[in-house]
Amino acid sequence: MIIDLIKQPWPWYVAGPLIGLIVPLLLLLGNKSLGISSSLRHICAACIPAGIPFFNYNWRKESWNLFFALGICAGGFIATNWLSVPGPVTINPATTTLLQQQGVHDFTGLLPHDLFSFSKLLTLRGFIFIVIGGFLVGFGTRYAGGCTSGHSIMGIASLQWPSLVATCCFMAGGFVMTWFILPYLIRL
């Protein structure tokens, strides 16, 4: 049955092109360029502008982006509750072994509960992974002028070299964190 196939995890060669098709979909639906980190700026402009010039603009004209972000939430709900069978994410056993050695023990879901849960939020490790990590994502994407969708997909696909530079820096930052810093943070 097709529904059983859909409920399995999708391989990269199905998921990647579908993600790529979101770009022409948004262009044709309303001349919108794919990008998600901007929604964080619009939320600041709408809720806590605090007289900061960077947040002084008509965010209502960009409200499509907030609907898009809300849609991603809804899509996450739909996919998890109706289009999936629960179970661990099948990753390379070498990665599992490495993470176990570093101190990750929960491999039952999309995220390890020993790092990401409300009960861990007030531990030093939980605070770093959830609060500091989130802060770096928000600060860094806005400073860089976009995230994986806005720069890496939309930007590179429209042949904008600053987006290629930004994407190389995303990867460089990720490698430095994963290889040289994260092993110590997980052990906290």
Next chain:
Amino acid sequence: MLKNIKFLVAGSLFGIVLVKSQVISWFRIQEMFHLQAFHMYGVIGSAIITAMLSILIIKRFELKSINKEAILIPDKKFHWGNVYGGLIFGLGWAITGACPGPIFAQIGSGFPVAIITLLSAIAGTWAYGLLRDELPH
């Protein structure tokens, strides 16, 4: 309001694919940065190629949006924030295992703790707005 419903639907499709391809999983991001799987590179790479071909087709045939507007893609101008901000985001990406899109998808997928990640990311964006004039660009 009504004209925004279509973007809600487009976002839902995006969210569904993000979950079904497991790119919102912290484990997948770890696997990617440890160079132990092709999955994430395949997803991002084939997404870029599909988007690139789509844009070429739109430009080649001068397709219009459904409002009959000419399709316009604004140019991104280089500034050093692309580098410094990019590195900072990379650090956060590897810690949280999520970029902004996946944070929203994680919330919908039943990880309410990702709401805290989102609030922290909003705080980070706000801090950038506050400090913008002091930072090198």
